[in-house]
Amino acid sequence: MRSEWEVQMSKIIRPKLMFLDQHLKELNILIQNDNSNPIMRLLCDNPGFLLASLPTNSHIQSSALWSCREKVSLLHLTHMVELSDGKDNLPVLWRFLNREAELRLVRHLPDILTLQKELVKKFQNLSEITDLKNGLKVFLQNSSLKAWYEKHINIFLTTWNQLRTSLATKSEIKLPDEFCQKDLDTYSDLKVLFPQRQGPGLCSTALVSYLIALHNDMVYCVDKHMGEETSYKVSPADLTDLHVIHYELERDIMSMILSNSQYSIEWGQETLHEYDLPKIQMQIISRVLLGKPLIYLNGIPTLVNRHERNYQIILKDVREKVKQETLPALTALDLARDLHNYSEACEALSTLELVLGFLAMAGGDPHMQLSSYLEEVLQMGSQISEHILKVLSLFSLKHCVVLWQLLTSDNMLMLKKDPFERVCEVYKKDLGEDVREQLTAFCFESSTDTFLLELHEFLVLELQNPKAPDDFKPEWSLKDSLEAYMMRKDLDFLPDLEKHFPSEICLCHCVETWKFINAIKQERSRRQIG
Missing domain, CATH: 1.10.10 (Arc Repressor Mutant, subunit A)
Structure with a gap:
């Protein structure tokens, strides 16, 4: 209903506005010719009769001083394109002018992607991104590459601050309202720079996605106008300055407009500008837009917490495609x-x-x-x-x-951090003295290397899930549960485990069981080295 109403209203209003400038010009001529109006004589005629006390050769005697002349600008050019029905007749120029304020920022895309890649490389080994509490300023102060980071982070902040309103309303990635309500600065959260799929890092991902969409939109527009299809496509990983729409407003665009405009001046009349609009469009296409590739959205750098990756599926696929052996x-x-x-x-x-x-x-x-x-x-x-x-x-x-x-398994121990911090609490029940004695006997009668690796994988991939207690009851036998887990992977159950592992140990003890056996293994290794 609304779209139909807009179409009908456009049919009524558009003809009335079509020749509005011509009507205004005719009305201005009538007003200017009204010699009884002293204001108009000051603006459009010789103002000397009102300023007789001033020297006759004074610049103040010129009517040009008292009138406001229309300047050549993007706004004025956009207005002229609209009057020429540019949306249909000059589609590339019309779209470029309407999006120019945002398009000029696309040149920053390679720098922002470079920053993202560097941050992914620097922080990908961090076990928990949410542990970072520092702001951008602290990060810059502590960085050994302060100048490099400062340059690229300032580019990110400037680009974000100019686009945040558009990102709130036009971005394909939905951002929470609070992310777009205020400008970012060096006191902002460091995590806004991390390209992630959730949390503050969504800002970084959305910004890059929006800049790529701006670039691709203009490339599609040129293709449609030229009747061609761009076969040249590039991944964000390979993007350089030469690939993106890149120009300086004053040096490239305004000089192009001035070289294709003419104006005339008459006494008492306004300055009349005439633009060669088709030529301006063709030069913008040939000098700024033509030959630019489409940019894939796939391949945008992404920083993923290790615990968010589904290694249960990844390891399953690896085992199916590459035969695996123990070490x-x-x-x-x-x-x-x-x-x-x-x-x-x-x-x-x-x-x-x-x-x-x-x-x-x-x-x-x-x-x-x-x-x-x-x-x-x-x-x-x-x-x-x-x-x-x-x-x-x-x-x-x-x-x-x-x-x-x-x-x-070794990394978290080297960090002296609990490797099972995310495992549900129901699986962390302490071991009794009798159970410890049974496990000690098991360790001396069996090889525990493979058992520890398989139990660690089971804990990390299965029991870290908040819903794990529904699928793996804490009172179930640890031995039977691990056997079933290994069978699902088409692995043979460990003979020593089948023969010597205590059957009465339940899943509720599995975390402490792993820690206890691993401690015995570590102590045994130290004695062998010593």
Whole structure:
């Protein structure tokens, strides 16, 4: 109903406004010719009769001083395009002028993407992004690359502040109202810079998405006008300044408009501007818009908390596409020795998780070295430290899953942090003295390496879910539950577990069971090294 009403009203109003400027011009001439009006004589005629006390050669005697002349500007040009029915006759110029205030910001897109990539690289190893409480100012003060970050963060803040109103109403990504209500500055939350799918980081993702949409909209508009289809497309990961719409308003656009405009001046008349609108449109197309690629939305940097990734599905897909094997005990010890600190362990884990994502989709040769896969298949050798590549060269693709199990369990221990912080409390019941004695006997009678890895994976992937108690009752047998979990992965149940593990231990004790057995294992390893 509303759209029909707007169409009908447009048919009535549009003809009345079509020649409004001509009618206003004729009316102005009538008013100017009214010699009885002293104001009009001052503005349009010789004002000397009212200013006889001033020298005759004074600039104040000129009527030009007393009148307001229309300047060449984007606003005036836009008005002229509207009068020329530009939406239909000059579609590219019409759209460019209507969106110019936002289009000029598209040139910042490569810098913002570079900032996002750097932040993802810097913070992807952080186990919990929500732990960050610092503002932008503190981050800049503590950064070793202060000048670089300051430049790119200022670009982000300036672009956001100019577009936040549009993002609140036009963005395809729905932003909470409170995110768009005020400008961002260096006292704002650091997390607004992180490209994420929820929380404050949604601001960063929405901004990049909106800039890409602005760019693509103009490319589609040019394609439609030229009767062509752009086959050149580029990913955000490969975007450079040459790919995006990039211009300086005064240097590129205003000079173009001035070179294609003429004006005439008559005594007592307003300055008349005439624009060669078709030529301006063609020059904007050829000098600013033509040859620009479409930008994929897929590939925007995203910072994901490790606990938000669904590794249950990823590991399942990897096992189906790349046959997996366990690691010899000595190789696992070599890994612990070669990763000297928490930072190196995190980098190794982050690199491995990237590999797992590709293997889950495309598979690979089980016998291919991890380092070779990174360098030859993924072409990422230059992006990974030489030491990490050397450590990963000890393993093949067939070891990826067990390597992930090792790194995820060891990392939190190296940080001296509870690896099961997110596991439901019902699974953290303390062990009784008799149970500890039974587990100690189990440890001395069995190899616990694989058991610890499988139990850790079970805890992290299954029991961290808030609804886990509905699917895994705390009173169920730990031994039977782990056996069922391994069977779902088509893995053989561990003979030592079947034979020696106490059947009376329930799921409610599983966290403390893992910690107790792991402590015994660590103590045993220290004695062997000593």
